[in-house]
Amino acid sequence: MLDLLADIQRRQGMGMLLITHDLGVARHMADRVGIMYAGQLVEKLPVDPENGLEAAFHPYTRKLMAAVPSLQRAGERLAAIPGRVPPLDQPFAGCRFADRCAHAFAPCAGTVPDWTGLAEDHAVRCHLAVQPEAVRKLETAQTLKMAEPGRASVLAVRGLAVTYTQRTGQMFGKKHIRAVDGISFELNAGETLALVGESGCGKTTAAKAILGLTPASGGEVELDGKNVAGLPERRFKPYRRLAQIVFQDPYSSLNPRMRVGDILQEGMAALGVGETARRSRAIAALLEKVGLSPDAVNRYPHEFSGGQRQRIAIARALAVKPRLLICDEPTSALDVSVQAQILNLLADLQREEGLAMLFITHNLAAVGYLAHRVAVMKAGKIVEIGSARDILVRPQHPYTQGLLASVL
Ligand SMILES: Nc1ncnc2c1ncn2[C@@H]1O[C@H](COP(=O)(O)OP(=O)(O)OP(=O)(O)O)[C@@H](O)[C@H]1O
Ligand code: SF4
Numbered sequence: 049m050l051d052l053l054a055d056i057q058r059r060q061g062m063g064m065l066l067i068t069h070d071l072g073v074a075r076h077m078a079d080r081v082g083i084m085y086a087g088q089l090v091e092k093l094p095v096d097p098e099n100g101l102e103a104a105f106h107p108y109t110r111k112l113m114a115a116v117p118s119l120q121r122a123g124e125r126l127a128a129i130p131g132r133v134p135p136l137d138q139p140f141a142g143c144r145f146a147d148r149c150a151h152a153f154a155p156c157a158g159t160v161p162d163w164t165g166l167a168e169d170h171a172v173r174c175h176l177a178v179q180p181e182a183v184r185k186l187e188t189a190q191t192l193k194m195a196e197p198g199r200a201s202v203l204a205v206r207g208l209a210v211t212y213t214q215r216t217g218q219m220f221g222k223k224h225i226r227a228v229d230g231i232s233f234e235l236n237a238g239e240t241l242a243l244v245g246e247s248g249c250g251k252t253t254a255a256k257a258i259l260g261l262t263p264a265s266g267g268e269v270e271l272d273g274k275n276v277a278g279l280p281e282r283r284f285k286p287y288r289r290l291a292q293i294v295f296q297d298p299y300s301s302l303n304p305r306m307r308v309g310d311i312l313q314e315g316m317a318a319l320g321v322g323e324t325a326r327r328s329r330a331i332a333a334l335l336e337k338v339g340l341s342p343d344a345v346n347r348y349p350h351e352f353s354g355g356q357r358q359r360i361a362i363a364r365a366l367a368v369k370p371r372l373l374i375c376d377e378p379t380s381a382l383d384v385s386v387q388a389q390i391l392n393l394l395a396d397l398q399r400e401e402g403l404a405m406l407f408i409t410h411n412l413a414a415v416g417y418l419a420h421r422v423a424v425m426k427a428g429k430i431v432e433i434g435s436a437r438d439i440l441v442r443p444q445h446p447y448t449q450g451l452l453a454s455v456l
């Protein structure tokens with residue numbers, strides 16, 4: 049898509065205003081970048097052909113850059129920005145970023161920062177630009193403790209196949225789409241397997257088949273040692289608890305008419321997890337675990353931001369104490385700083401709970417950050433599987449090499 053846009057732009061001599069929260073896209077596509085925060089531009093800078101956005105100065109821009117996951121940063125905790133964007137229905141006496149800025153100093157709360165030029169085309173709205181001696185050292189990176197994969201097998205998939213039947217438009221005409229075409233892999237407790245591959249290659253379908261949400265047309269899905277593929281719902285139910293999913297879109301995956309407490313309680317009640325009397329205590333503990341305040345139980349999903357909703361979805365999945373968590377592009381609807389919070393949270397939860405995690409994503413950088421192993425899917429098949437380092441550094445299959453080459 050980006051190549052197409054760049055090509056049309058070249059041929060037609062168009063100007064382009066490209067709105068994105070992907071700094072890689074900004075660097076790749078743009079001549080100049082403007083960074084917005086809380087309704088204002090806070091920094092404007094040209095993209096350097098060599099160093100990209102390295103010259104960025106504003107503490108918010110720097111934080112955004114530090115929040116982008118990458119293989120080089122594997123083992124480091126992603127920089128999340130504490131707090132949230134301030135409400136915009138109030139006048140601001142000082143810098144709008146002040147309550148979240150690690151560098152805030154005396155003038156920040158009381159004086160609105162004005163534009164200061166740093167270089168040609170590069171200007172920033174920050175008091176530090178006028179008083180650079182006030183710059184404190186950037187926080188040193190914290191290390192991320194990745195879970196140690198255990199030996200207990202949680203999931204074994206053997207020759208899993210899913211065929212969809214589609215009408216062709218002619219009378220009685222049907223065609224069969226082999227969305228998943230015989231895939232096999234194993235996953236142990238405490239281990240993350242990333243499933244990557246381009247749109248339409250069958251990742252979500254594979255996840256649904258593992259969870260019994262779409263019927264498999266062949267193969268086996270072994271959950272905790274028992275083949276559950278093709279079990280009728282009644283016999284599948286005891287295994288439902290074992291595997292839970294977090295969906296891509298936190299806006300449509302929570303029932304808008306239910307309070308958060310009920311959302312978390314629903315699965316526990318349906319699957320008989322925990323005693324009724326103890327559930328509210330368990331829910332309070334869960335909310336704390338995913339970083340939400342206890343009063344969230346009485347609120348509705350629309351009262352939360354995208355990142356907070358994804359935390360609710362994660363809490364909902366954890367409520368039934370699963371052994372396998374499937375995350376289907378859990379951060380693709382979120383901006384990089386919120387994505388960093390969610391990825392950090394998933395890494396922490398995995399370590400604490402020893403969860404096996406199947407992490408479906410387009411984002412190869414997040415793979416390097418979170419996954420122990422990677423499986424690359426193409427047209428319904430796994431074409432390459434191995435350790436994250438091997439696959440990201442020395443991909444063997446031409447398709448994997450192509451995928452990596454397209455990372456911005
Ligand atoms: N319910 C359905 N009926 C018919 N075909 C379907 C159905 N769901 C998915 N497909 C087809 O199956 C293939 C795999 O779809 P799937 O959603 O699993 O891809 P994906 O890898 O998750 O893609 P994305 O990265 O875009 O989410 C696609 O060709 C899709 O058009
Ligand atoms: S003006 Fe102060 S609070 Fe605002 S970004 Fe600069 S240092 Fe941080």
Ligand SMILES: [Mg+2]
Pocket residue numbers: 251252253376
């Ligand atoms: Mg999908």
